[in-house]
Amino acid sequence: MTCSNCGNKMSSRRENYKYTACGLDYVTLANLEVRRCKECGDVEAVIPKIQELHRVIAQTIARRQSRLRGREIRFLRKHLGLSGEDAARALGVGASWLSRCENNKTDLSPGCERFLRLMVLYDQPSRCYPLKDLLAEKDDKKPAPIRLDHGTSWQAAA
Numbered sequence: 001m002t003c004s005n006c007g008n009k010m011s012s013r014r015e016n017y018k019y020t021a022c023g024l025d026y027v028t029l030a031n032l033e034v035r036r037c038k039e040c041g042d043v044e045a046v047i048p049k050i051q052e053l054h055r056v057i058a059q060t061i062a063r064r065q066s067r068l069r070g071r072e073i074r075f076l077r078k079h080l081g082l083s084g085e086d087a088a089r090a091l092g093v094g095a096s097w098l099s100r101c102e103n104n105k106t107d108l109s110p111g112c113e114r115f116l117r118l119m120v121l122y123d124q125p126s127r128c129y130p131l132k133d134l135l136a137e138k139d140d141k142k143p144a145p146i147r148l149d150h151g152t153s154w155q156a157a158a
């Protein structure tokens with residue numbers, strides 16, 4: 001494999017890869033092929049079935065009980081293929097309000113959050129998000145990491 005940046009030979013190995021390019025800093029892709037160029041330092045992750053991967057990440061987030069933070073709202077919106085304006089319209093809020101939510105300046109209402117989750121999960125048996133959980137104080141704990149493995153398909157590891 002040659003480097004697309006400088007054309008030199010790249011070395012390849014399998015490693016646990018932090019998939020920060022998805023906009024979330026706690027997603028690790030287990031045992032992924034990663035290629036490195038010794039000449040220019042370029043790093044290429046070989047990510048199979050990226051659409052399926054994004055669907056699994058989105059559904060994992062949508063099923064979590066913890067409140068959505070800005071970056072999760074943005075990830076789910078992008079996963080749905082919606083612009084900020086279209087998502088705001090679907091959720092019944094103003095576009096500038098949604099933008100403030102995505103930037104952690106304010107919170108999405110529990111009803112909007114629930115609807116956003118259901119939009120992600122609509123083709124799955126929908127699960128109930130009790131209002132008491134959604135109205136609970138948002139904690140500032142670090143989100144639990146998500147670790148994904150690919151055998152025949154992407155799956156969230158326990």
Ligand SMILES: [Zn+2]
Nearest residue numbers: 003006037040
């Ligand atoms: Zn290179």
